[in-house]
Amino acid sequence: MQPPISSIMASHEIELLAQSLARLPGLGPRSARRAVLHLLKRRETALIPLLRALESVTENLATCDSCGNVDTTNPCGICDDPRRDVRMLCVVEDVSDLWALERSRLFPGKFHVLGGRLSALEGIRPEDLNIPRLFSRIADGGIDEIVLAMNATLEGQTTAHYIAERLESTPIRITQLAHGLPVGGELDYLDDGTLAQALRARRPMS
């Protein structure tokens, strides 16, 4: 819990706005206050465009039934894109990882978002994640390569191995991201160059 914003705020409404912003990841009370002030000073160019963008996303927010991505359409823009190579599927833990890989613009295929990672400690089982849907997508056929782009954490690698084992008997090529990924590193925090290198140098799952 964030400590309450100090009561120097002008009104209850403004304080509520600052408190909501302060709860966002990466923002604390101080940067939230700064953001609020920015919005209040720039009603037409910042506050109203933000409001419209939030309204539009809120109305159309959808989780893609096919891949688990979050978008404003279902199927999502990536699943719906005919230019994507349907023979390649990149499996990631979270939407933030998909976004990180999309920023590199190097992966031409489609994605599958698990919505987390397996964890014995937290009791997270395959059926708690978007893993059954992954196997049914694979069973539909047409996929030649699966890139397991899990985080380089213990749970991420456990998840990758679980999926790879289940696919052992299929002819599908299973690869994973290569060097460049620091141990314990999370995809979303990597600079784009490191991530691009790891994707380019992906290797068969051992």
Ligand SMILES: [Zn+2]
């Ligand atoms: Zn999708």
